[in-house]
Amino acid sequence: MKLEALFQQQNALPTIPKVVQEVIESFNNDKVSIEEIAKKLAADQVLSAKLLRLANSTYYHASRSIGTVDDAVLMLGFMTVRTLVVSSGLTGGFKAMPGVDLKQFWRYSMHTAVIAKWIAKHIKANSDFAFTVGLMHAIGQLVMHAGMPEQTLQVDKIAGPLDSRRIDVERTSFGYDFSKVGAELARRWRFPDNFSMVIEGFPDPLNAMTFEPMAAVIHLAAWRSRAEENKYSKEEMDATFPVEVAEKLGLNAKLLLVDMPAVTELAEGLEELIK
Secondary structure (H helix, E strand, O other), X not given: OOHHHHHHOOOOOOOOOHHHHHHHHHHHOOOOOHHHHHHXXXXXXXXXXXXXXXXXXXXXXXXXXXXXXXXHHHHHOHHHHHHHHHHHHHHHHOOOOOOOOHHHHHHHHXXXXXXXXXXXXHOOOOHHHHHHHHHHOOHHHHHHHHHOHHHHHHHHXXXXXXXXXXXXXXXXXXXXXXXXXXXHHHHHOOOOHHHHHHHHHOOOHXXXXXXXXXXXXXXXXXXXXXHHHOXXXXXXXXXXXXXXXXXXXXXXXXXXXXXXXXXXXXXXXXXXXXX
């Protein structure tokens, strides 16, 4: 199935709440009114309840209890609130689908997000952007499972969703892969251009026409999260570490294999996102 035909499938695109769509569009609007967005969030009971649970989670170490959306915006800052809103909108957008362990998929994606955020801080890049794009870097897989379930299940038999060969198998089968589908979804949802550029570029950041550091950050984070999910041994970690990508960012293996806190520690308190 061609990429354009995939997006014509009725089931391919997840539904996200209108307020989440408006928050996404606020990325492109410098004059956005924080008060206006907060008001809209407060009116969405499901979203505001999830936001408050996240704001009060151990992840954010709030010094006092956060009781309202306004409090959350004040304490966490608009960028973080926006990141959380988009994240919970994405994770809630896809319902059960054959062949996909959604709990595992979102856990892997969330771990990629927190690792990307940690790496981004090390290279003094935008850590909120790293988190959001880390969370959605593999979302194309869900679109493919939803829009062409039978063909995607055939690919699953050769290389599962967290198999490092997955991208190559998809390219051979369809002529494109989940990173291209995810980039197209980001465009259709009107995310800023750099989202689709990073999502499309993360599988092979060193061969892009222009090197995009954030694509390299996501590449490393996705590798580390996949290693965690697939329970790599120390030898497997050493053997598969993306040395050249790390070096391009001025990082070494020790940072990700030794110095980085445990993934579960980095993600502690964010379990609310994948419930």
